[in-house]
Amino acid sequence: MTIQTIATTPFAGQKPGTSGLRKKVTEFQQPGYLENFVEAIFLTVGGPDGLAGRTLVLGGDGRYFNRQAIQTILRMAAAHGVGKVLVGRGGILSTPAVSCVIRKHGAHGGIVLSASHNPGGPDGDFGIKYNIGNGGPAPEKITDAIFAHTGTLASYRISDAGPVDLDAIGTMRIEEMVVEVIDPVADYADLMQQLFDFDAIRTLFAGGFAMRFDGMSAVSGPYAKAIIEGMLGAPAGTVVNFTPEEDFGGHHPDPNPVNAAELVALMDGPDAPDFGAASDGDGDRNMIVGRKLAVSPSDSLAILAANATLAPGYRAGLKGIARSMPTSTAADRVAAALGVPCFETPTGWKYFGNLLDAGMATLCGEESYGTGSDHIREKDGLWAVLFWLNLQAASGKTVNQLVQEHWTRFGRNYYSRHDYEAVDAAAAEQMMAALRAQLPALAGRQFGDFRVRHADDFAYTDPVDGSLAQRQGIRIVMDDGSRIVLRLSGTGTEGATVRLYLERYEADPARHGIDTQEALAPLIEIAEQVSQLKQRTGRREPSVVT
Ligand code: G1P
């Protein structure tokens, strides 16, 4: 084995987005493409003393190119003098499990190989993301530094060692570096057992409670199988599509009512179990479904917060709640009732890290089916599902009852997101620019029953380190708290994706049964009037409505 220095030239556009670098697999397969980005990571996170003797965690969601990338990264880590790499068996680690393992083993950081819910397979997407020692996504100053390195690289270092066996638990070496292949589930399952009342959930299943968990042929399958069937005693067959496939079995592993249509149909039909749930490609998103009811992620965050003390890990109450800006304000109402602060952050989990580290927030959530807490520094799909199981076991109530009672107490925040995917990037940018230019004239303007109280391009000053994030999305807030939000996606790999978020508050329980799109129709119209989204993008309808 020898360490080699290979000459390279920079690739344009290796800029991490909302969640790491995501590109088409074919782009990642270009010689040197992955190597350059990994070299930039190691140069950035090594600091003045390099990575000598440090421990890193490595794993991914099992998508196409995962195994190959892991072998390359291991050989590069060895060349950079890394002390030890903990790698999930088969190259598998869910995003929340990487966060958990980094924290538990005091690792310097970790690399997650995933493009989350983006399609997999040879024609699909691949992604790579660095997480820091707190277990969370690298903050912007680190991702910016990585990007800066990608622009100036002239070489990368790599060992010429052969591939390591990823399929057997055990220890081996590349150069001086120890590679330890670990059980991807064990540490994570231990943590879940500390947070939730497994005895009560076991009793619930023993009493005939029926559930369906859809692993969507992605990474959460092995975790759900081991915990829900193995440890909690749910009958075999409760967890479906549990084997991670390189192309996710052709599924689009993004748990929402559109992509998890089979689960939603089951929950709407005569044979519906008591509870339905699904997770995404890398296991950090969750969808919660009751009978004939897909719970909106914004509501899910609010309901978990309002009932948190029913779970052992949250018995002491919450220090605060944090939600991303486009997420509905349902959680704000719970925070006010609990007398704890509610933080509004830009989109992306990385903005929650400081609040969690500083003990300012306990629960966090995003409208994009992401929910989590201070137990790790990533959103956590299965954690949310176990939390909902714990609530049902402890309260004896169904998902539907918990939701209805919540609305009765706090009011209902009707909520929807309309995505216009893969539209012309220049047209999308022009639309955003035109919206920005209109902002000063929007405040005070009347649209039918709605009057604009406040309109801005959201900016966030991190209360812990004072860092400022600007231009995070157009926010139009009405006098009654209803909101229209527009922003461009930072995770897409084709053209631009426009996201339109709509929210309307309704206090009166007699009006809690309206169809969501109908309840939001006046706001949808105002959004179109202000943005001319359809005309500018040439689309008549959104690609996805959730
Ligand atoms: C999307 C979601 C965002 C989430 C991110 C990573 O980002 O909207 O909430 O944190 O994926 O899972 P976007 O494509 O909107 O930038």
Ligand code: ZN
């Ligand atoms: Zn994900």
